[in-house]
Amino acid sequence: MLGGLLREREELLATLDRVAALNGTARLIRESIGTHSGFVAELAGPEQAVIRWMSGTRTDALQDLAVPIGQGIGGRVLALGRPVRVNDYVSSPSITHQFDAQVRGEGLAAMIAVPIVSGTETVAIAYAAMRERRDFGDDAVQSLEDIATEAGRALKLASVAEADRETALSAERLRMQSALHDSVGALLFSIGVQVRNLHEDISDNPALESRLRRLEGDVSAASRALRESLLALSESSPERALPVELAEHCRSFQARCGVPARFVQLAPVPRLDAERTGLLVAAVREGLLNVEKHAEALSVVVSLLPSEDGVQVVVADDGTGRRAEEDDEPEPGTGMGLRALAERAARVGGRVSLVRDEDDGCTLRAWVPEPCRRR
Structure with a gap:
């Protein structure tokens, strides 16, 4: 014993x-x-x-x-x-x-x-x-x-250990930023140059010219998405203001998908510690990923607000309701990503939920209590 x-x-x-x-x-x-x-x-x-x-x-x-x-x-x-x-x-x-x-x-x-x-x-x-x-x-x-x-x-x-993890995370972000810039960024630039050169060589071929313009547009969109990702990697950290984090994820989502994503902060919120900030950011990422994969939405709104002596984020979309029929996915709230988020939230006394709205959209909510402040 x-x-x-x-x-x-x-x-x-x-x-x-x-x-x-x-x-x-x-x-x-x-x-x-x-x-x-x-x-x-x-x-x-x-x-x-x-x-x-x-x-x-x-x-x-x-x-x-x-x-x-x-x-x-x-x-x-x-x-x-x-x-x-x-x-x-x-x-x-x-x-x-x-x-x-x-x-x-x-x-x-x-x-x-x-x-x-x-x-x-x-x-x-x-x-x-x-x-x-x-x-x-x-x-x-x-x-x-x-x-x-x-x-x-x-x-x-x-x-x-938490400080060490954050240091390691920052170092990994810098490594990924450098790798993306040197590889993907350079490749996109090269493709863009070649497309522009082809424009000059085939000015007498309208059909091919149209296809090249579409390709040039795709390269431009990919470059914008890459810039958004590099910005998030270089500046994102648990100590950054949470509204800035969430607004960047909305902009990145809109650049990737072409679906309007608006961030709204309904009222000032208290500063959160790394654990709670990371959880809310992860919840927004998961919500936007679900919309991107399944919702066929026309618009998304991400809200941040104080609630019940804590902070809440809400990801709401106006999807068509076809996600379950087309993808054979389980009902909202049963996915692995959501279960993992719910477990993380429970550890800090928070909660996560995903419900289907009457108009076939979905709303993900994540709430965490204010952190315990050291005496």
Whole structure:
């Protein structure tokens, strides 16, 4: 048993994903300390935490519960920066009781909470809880602090790994940009020159002249699409303004397909972290790809707006409704790309949906909550 728990702790430290690290921490709390449940709240602002990851709970009474500084046991940890323990939550005189209903709903009594620190900042709160009254001793508190320390180290490693991934991604973008410019760009230029030369040689052949003009138009369109792709590769990064990213994808789609694609930002949105920005950009790419492959649309509108304490993107098309009949595709929302997006969204508490409209168009929506800001 001890050997297994030690291995799990090492796996937690080896985790280079923030969400996986926090989810694993909740499970490790319960199994290592022997409590009925363990859960973790992540900072959602300088003075508030939100409980997101739980293990051993029976209900969703605590799921996404916002805990302001000073309130309840977690808020007291935020205020004091040190562990807090109670032997019976709902009767304890040392904490406030705004969350008694939720705690009763989950059937909890004794509880410990400690800060999770990454570097010098509190980034989350770790909880351990029992379903009956208990006087938690110093050993239990120390065990929870040890787990919190390891979680803090795991989060720091995840942050470094994310930065490394972004550096590698930027380098790959530059490599692809250079390769496309040197190969495809040069080839298109050469074809364009040859077509123009042929125009001069066959001025007395109207039929061939017409075909060459169409070819010249195709080369010009391909060159524009290549320029759009090079621009996206050179400037695109998770730290760029999200509206710029989405507008570029609309322009690139329109250049490729000839279908008008309009980007609309309905209101200012908060700045998102790399994970959430990447998810929303991927959702728009997937939505535009579906339109390109299946919709036979006459127009597409991509919208960006704040929604439900988060940010939402919407890709709406006026397709003919023939996509399923012609391509033998499953109903909207069941494709591999959409399932992958939905899984990514769930990891950050978001959601993705694709529905067919009454007029045969389709609407893809992707929503993510605002990121937890470091304290």
